[in-house]
Amino acid sequence: MKEIAERALNAAQLQGASYADIRIVHQQVQSILVKNGHVEGISHDENQGFGVRVIVNGAWGFASSSVLSVEEAARVAAQATQIARASSLAKTRDVFLGPPEVHVARYETPVQVDPFSVPLEEKIALLLAADEGMRRVKGIAVTESNMAFLREDKVFASTEGSYIEQALVESGAGIEATAVGENEMQTRSFPNSFGRQQKKGGYEFIRALQLVENSERIAEEAVALLSAPQCPSGVTTLILDSTQLALQIHESCGHPIELDRVFGDEASYAGTSFLTLDKLGTFRYGSPLVNIYADATIPGALGTFGYDDEGVPAQRTPIVKEGIFVGYLTSRETAAVLGQRSNGTMRADGWNRIPLIRMTNINLEPGTWEFEDLIADTEDGIYMAVNKSWSIDDKRLNFQFGTQLAYEIKKGKLGRMLKNATYTGITPEFWRSCDAICNEKYWQIWGLPNCGKGEPSQAAHVAHGTAPARFRNVRVGIA
Amino acid sequence: MLGPEKMKQIAQRVLAYSIADQTEVVLFSDETYLTRFANSRIHQNVGERNVQVRVRAIFGKKVGVASSNDVSESALDRVTERAVEIALLQPENPDFHSLPPPKPIPEVDAFVPATAECTPEQRAKAVAAICQLSKENGLVASGAFTTTTSEIAVCNSLGVFAYAPSTAADLTTVIMSNDSSGYAGATSLDVREINAEQVGREAVDKALRSRNPQSIAPGEYTVILEEYAVAEMLSYLSYLGFSALAVQEGRSFMVNKFGQPLVGENISIWDDGLDKTGLPMPFDFEGVPKQRVDFIVNGIAKGVVYDSYTAYREGKESTGHALPAPNPYGPLPGNLFLKAGTDSKERMLASVERGLWVTRFHYVNPVHPLKAILTGMTRDGTFWIERGEIKGAVKNLRFTQSVLEALSHVRMTSAETKLRGGFYGGIRVPALCIERFTFTGVTKF
Incomplete structure (x- = not known):
């Protein structure tokens, strides 16, 4: 060799x-x-x-x-x-x-x-x-x-x-x-x-x-x-399980923090990003409870490695701190534009593809809630679990997700099973409405072996660590 | 390129070495060059040459598959041994009947030397022309120009040998200002038919006209969907419902609908692997010649595509739409057509009292497969129409809409069609004017 x-x-x-x-x-x-x-x-x-x-x-x-x-x-x-x-x-x-x-x-x-x-x-x-x-x-x-x-x-x-x-x-x-x-x-x-x-x-x-x-x-x-009833339409409180929240992070946080997207390198295909350079360090991405970081060093996680495909060591990087957007995923070339060093996220899908900035393990830090307490604390809402459909605009703002499973929440208790549950929103409005995150006991890393980006298309193996979380005033039941 | 003789030689070495009852060899050889640009400069310029040999070994009803991209003699022996070993280790698959016997393969000339010989300089010049047009208009260009040469050979121990070389060229561009964008694209077997300047002008025009977009309320609107948007919608429709496996498993909207009206009488959709106005391929990945399959004729549900597995279950013949084994997705159309009409986009525009013009869709996904409900966003040129004229740009909208219902409300179809790349192969469609198209959300740009 x-x-x-x-x-x-x-x-x-x-x-x-x-x-x-x-x-x-x-x-x-x-x-x-x-x-x-x-x-x-x-x-x-x-x-x-x-x-x-x-x-x-x-x-x-x-x-x-x-x-x-x-x-x-x-x-x-x-x-x-x-x-x-x-x-x-x-x-x-x-x-x-x-x-x-x-x-x-x-x-x-x-x-x-x-x-x-x-x-x-x-x-x-x-x-x-x-x-x-x-x-x-x-x-x-x-x-x-x-x-x-x-x-x-x-x-x-x-x-x-x-x-x-x-x-x-x-x-x-x-x-x-x-x-x-x-x-x-x-x-x-x-x-x-x-x-x-x-x-x-x-x-x-x-x-x-x-x-x-x-x-x-x-x-x-x-x-x-x-034979379950259809998920009703309206605006309500939404609790997401950790698998669905993993995809929510993937689409609404993981992709828009790729600095090559921000610079327009993916404009003609996957799109650009609403997280433009002027927002770095000042933009309120989520509520103060929301802390998100990229970490390619977590043992066992799908997005973990030793060195990226530019030979930069794997690292942990803050992305959102107490709700404020603070960091991008970078390559050597894009980091240099910001006067920074690469945080080691360039990966290629095989020998015949060039490396691109790819998510590693993009994780939401756990909060303090027990899951049972979170349900008990919710007067009226819907609990949705395990992704079924997904779509988001080319700047990563307007999203719509569907889940395989949902339950209504009435007076602090899980009620009837609901089918064809969907929810939609605008990324920062959604994350700013997050008012509770479950604790580390419920935190799990979910691997996604099919993250698509680039032309010719490249599939990256990435992961997201999450615990169930609650969001207020979310529009549900779109179809 | 390897050529038919070399491919046959490789395949025959595998067949001679295999101890299986039946053996199939599928060979792919690709040379792909892509020039990608963003911020009005080339930021990615890549070339790739690859070969893959895929061996399916069968003992009775036990099937094993192994592949490699090393075609040295020792590697071919290894991949054959691996396929045999996998087959012997597993239980029987009751759905397997036999590899297909040989049938005459029709000839389709889908190989254009000019495309195969296209140089990085030619692609760079085309890109430079688009970038120049953008700069002249104070805009920023991005996009990709790809040229591909492919060879596929399928050979099996029952005597099948099918070989087809092909080429394809594809140019797409998104041109942007700080508050707008415009898209255009062109696809052809022949790179000489790709007119970069024309593609650039179309996208520049869209980007200029889509400035200062206004927000409109979601709801039902009459829409003019350009060919790019129609192709995206039809790709998903085909994926969700036009496969025999989807019907057999009860997850296709075609179930219990054959012979009945499914969409409007003005809609006909079919697959024709031999039609050179698409991206033709004369046989499938089992070496079975492609049959033309009508899915919808004048609104009536007619048929679906079969591979050997799904055909055997129903005692039918494969229509030649198998994907490479092992294939849990079932057969899929590869060269899809939606029947053109007699109208023009200009006449469609003149006919709309209040509605929307949609250039293309983005990030489309199924919400309810049995009802063919999709969701996705508009992108790169969405306009408000009033009294037959485009009155200005609108912020992009989210649609959540059953494709079957949309195709039941088509009031005008363009005579002109465009070729686009689909999930597997090509898709040629006209533009459509559709009533009562449902938008469920709006974004910020």
Whole structure:
């Protein structure tokens, strides 16, 4: 690997690059899907390759190849410099990366049980047992349960002298039951939606998930939802469970704090951000209870790593302090514009993609409430849990979410189950209405393995730590 | 490019090495170049060359899949062994019948050398033209220009060998001022048909006209949806309901509706993998030739697409719409068309007493799949219409609307159509004028 890296970096410099880096990546993914009582698919996917990023004449170029050889490294490096020269035809300023980042290191995800060493039979047996639990419930039309495991070995080297090796391991699993009735379909999933709960770690995480133990319950809930009353329309008090709150943070906080979005780099695709530079340090994003931070160092969380794909160490960064917006997610180039150093959030979805600013683990600090006390303290409202649908505008202000499950709250008690629950709002108005957050006992990290951004589209593996929280005067029941 | 002979050679090596009862090899080879720009400069200029070999090994009804992007002989042997090992370790899948037998594959020439040979300089010049137009108007340009060359080959131990090369070029731009934005895009097999200046002018015009947007109350409005918005809406409709698996599992709006009116009589929707005015592909990922499938004819629900799994369950023939195995999503349309009308957008505008002009939608997602209710935002050019004229820009709105109901209230359809990229392949649609389209919220810009 070292030889390939050195050859690419040398070739890039010889072709006129003022800076170059290379990432050599090998990925293995095992996926297992059980559906309606039988194994629907098992696949093992492997891919490898390298990508070379260069600056020539003050402009970026990137090229990549799946062929791992020193000759290909030189060819691809030359191609990247040619592309960078073409980029410089339409440049308005030179790229500036700030002070050099030089690190020679190795990082590995701590793993107790290597998920690739666990026999396939054991994994299939667990999923079939969970599937059977769901299918025991009368009225269930479709059941699905899945596992996914990923191992990514990567090398980062730069002309500044960095050489970083990382071995990242992920394990994830989830189950889902769908009931179909007259012009109505209801799905319940566990532990969250988006296919599965995923973490950085080994098979020990899957064994602790309790998929089988929860299978019948979620299937019964899916069937019960078919005949549940529709979520009423109006303005009310809303309590969100921690899985839905994770997506709320993702869409309304995680994306608008990406500094490349703020600078317009994603304008034509995902959009820009309402959190413009003038708001940094002064803007009231949420109520004084709201404290949000990015932390790529939390053990086991899906957005945890050792170094980002620019070779910057993983860090913890404050985003919202007592309701005031105080920080962005940055890269070397964007941080330099603010006179800061990168907080290490540049990641690429494989060897053939350039790194972009991506969320790491963006978390809401826990509050002080017991969940039971929070319900008891709510005279009238709705409790919503587990995401079903999501949408937000291109500056991340107007959002609308739907959840799989909801219950009315009357006089401090959870009441009837409600179906097709939705809520909508404007980001800062919503977060300013937060008047209670549950304590650390209820705080959990939820992995999202499918955060989309960039062209060509890149999926990032990110996470959000949350506890249930209460919001006042929220519009619910839109459809 | 690998070419058909090299791809066949790779596939045959896998077939010869496999000990499975049946074996399938799917090969993908891609060369993609993308020039992305923002703040009127190129900030991302990338190239990629990749190959993937996907092996499906079958013993009876046990199926295993493995893939790799290393096509060296030892790697091909390894990926084959892996697929065999996975198949042998798992229980039987009762829904599996057999890999498909060979059938004649129609020829579609979807490969344009000019697109395959497009250089970074050509893309940069197109981008520079758009950036220049923006600067001349005091605006800021962003967007992406992509050129792709793809080859797909499907080969199986029953004698299937299907190979298709193709190209595609796509240019999109969003041009912004401090309080407005405008969007335009163009897609074609042939990069020479992408007129960067025309795309730039369309977006600049939108950005200039959408300045100083005013807020209007949510509610039901007559809308003119440009082709970009219609394509987005139809992509989701197709994803939610036009698959045999969705019907078999009871989660499609087509369930119990075949032969009955589903939308207005002026609506016909179909998939045609061989139509070169879209992004054609003559066969699916099982090597089955594509059949034309009518989903809705004059408002009546007619059919859905099948792969070999879903076809076997109903004793039917696959329509050639399989995705790569293993595929829990079922078959999907790949080259979708909505029938054009006879009107123009100008005539639509003249006919609207009070309503909205929508350029495109953003972040659309299903709210109620069985009713085909979607939500999403308008974006990059939303205008207020009064007495047949555009009176000014409005702040972007959130819609929450059943697509089926919307397609039941179409009063005018444009003769002109545009090609856009869909979930899998292309989608060609006209602009639509729709009555009673529901907006449920408004944002701040």
